[in-house]
Amino acid sequence: MKKRVLSVFLTIELVICAVATLSACGIKLKDREITPTIEEIWQSHTGEVYVEVGNLGNYLQDKDAAQQLEFSVNGGNWYICFYNNSIETMPGNGIYNILYQFYEEEYTNIYTNITKYSTGDEQIFQPGTTINVSVRTPKNYYYKASAASEQKTYTLKSKRQNAISHSVACLFSRDVDSSGVKLSHDAETQDEKRFVFYYHKSNPRIVNIGVPASDWDESEKIYRHYIRELTEEEKTTVAGLGLEYKVIPYNERYLKNHDDGGKSVYGDLLEMEENGGKPSVNGWTSMLNLQESHVWEIMPNDAMRVKGFVFLVRQKATKDAVQSQAIAFWYYYSHEIIDVIQ
Numbered sequence: 001m002k003k004r005v006l007s008v009f010l011t012i013e014l015v016i017c018a019v020a021t022l023s024a025c026g027i028k029l030k031d032r033e034i035t036p037t038i039e040e041i042w043q044s045h046t047g048e049v050y051v052e053v054g055n056l057g058n059y060l061q062d063k064d065a066a067q068q069l070e071f072s073v074n075g076g077n078w079y080i081c082f083y084n085n086s087i088e089t090m091p092g093n094g095i096y097n098i099l100y101q102f103y104e105e106e107y108t109n110i111y112t113n114i115t116k117y118s119t120g121d122e123q124i125f126q127p128g129t130t131i132n133v134s135v136r137t138p139k140n141y142y143y144k145a146s147a148a149s150e151q152k153t154y155t156l157k158s159k160r161q162n163a164i165s166h167s168v169a170c171l172f173s174r175d176v177d178s179s180g181v182k183l184s185h186d187a188e189t190q191d192e193k194r195f196v197f198y199y200h201k202s203n204p205r206i207v208n209i210g211v212p213a214s215d216w217d218e219s220e221k222i223y224r225h226y227i228r229e230l231t232e233e234e235k236t237t238v239a240g241l242g243l244e245y246k247v248i249p250y251n252e253r254y255l256k257n258h259d260d261g262g263k264s265v266y267g268d269l270l271e272m273e274e275n276g277g278k279p280s281v282n283g284w285t286s287m288l289n290l291q292e293s294h295v296w297e298i299m300p301n302d303a304m305r306v307k308g309f310v311f312l313v314r315q316k317a318t319k320d321a322v323q324s325q326a327i328a329f330w331y332y333y334s335h336e337i338i339d340v341i342q
Helices: 002-024 232-239 267-275
Strands: 037-043 049-054 069-073 078-082 094-103 111-118 128-137 152-155 158-162 172-176 195-199 201-219 224-226 243-247 255-259 264-265 296-301 306-315 325-335
Touching: 037 128, 037 152, 049 128, 069 094, 069 243, 078 094, 172 325, 195 325, 201 306, 201 325, 264 296, 267 306
Parallel strands: 172 195
Antiparallel strands: 037 049, 049 094, 069 078, 069 128, 094 111, 111 158, 128 152, 195 201, 201 224, 243 306, 255 264, 296 306, 306 325
C-alpha cells in the first residue's frame, strides 16, 4: 500500500517537474493565425452588456482554448469571458457577456436605475460612460495571445424600462378584451393607474389602449366595470413609452399541447426566444396592424374552436434606457361550439 501511494506521488511530481522544465526551457509558442474582430455591442433588456466577436475561424472548436476570449475595456486589464452558446449567431462568430449590471432595488412603474457595471474581475464602470472594447484570444500552453482587435465604442445605458412587465406593478395588463370585467371581479374600483389593451367587438382587428374604470349602479348596488378612453395627458404618457409591436402569424411551434388534446398559445416560448438573443429588428413596427392573414384558429378542447390574434409588445431603447423585454399578448374574439358526435 505504501509503495502504491509513493508511486502516485512520484508520478504527480514528475508531471509537475516536466511542466516546469518545459516552461524553463522556453518552449516556443505558436502564433495565432486569427485576429478577432468586434462585430457588435448591445445590452439585453436586463442591462447586461454583450459582444458579438467575429473572425474566429475554427477557434471555437479548439478544445484547449475552451472557447474563452480576453477583453479589455478602456485600456484596462485583460480578463477572461466565456462563450455563450445559448444565443445563436453565424458560424465563426461567438457571443460573450462582458459586463454585468447592478441596479436599485427600488423602482418606479417606468424605470429601474442601473447603478454600476462590473467585469468578471471587478473593474467598475459607471452608467453613461462611453467604453472602448478590445478582444483577443488568450495565451495557453501552445499559443501566444493573438493580436488585439481594433477598439469598438459603446455608451452604457443608465436605466431599465419596466412599463411592460410581468410584475404586479406593471402599467399594462395582459388581458386583451372588450370589457374590463376580467381585470377585477371583486374590487370596488379598478386600478385606474394601469393601461390595458382592448379590442373592438365590431372589428376585433382594432386594438386600442385604455384605462380600467367603474361606475356605481345604484339600482343593482354594484360597480359596473368598463375601459375608458385615454385622456390627453395619458395619451402623452403612452406616446412617451415608445411602444413597438410584432404580430405573430399562426405557427404551430408556438402552440402548447395539453393532456386532454386541447391547445393553447405558448406565450412563454415566444417571449423566451425574443428576449434570449440579440434584440431583433425584423417585424417590429410602431403601430399594431392586425390582418386576416394573422388569425389563429385553434381548439382549446374537443368541443370548441376559437379565433384570435397573437402579438408581442416592447419599449424601444432610448439614449438612456435599454430596450424593455418583449411581452406576449393574445386574445380570442370568436368562440364556436363544436358538435361532438357520440
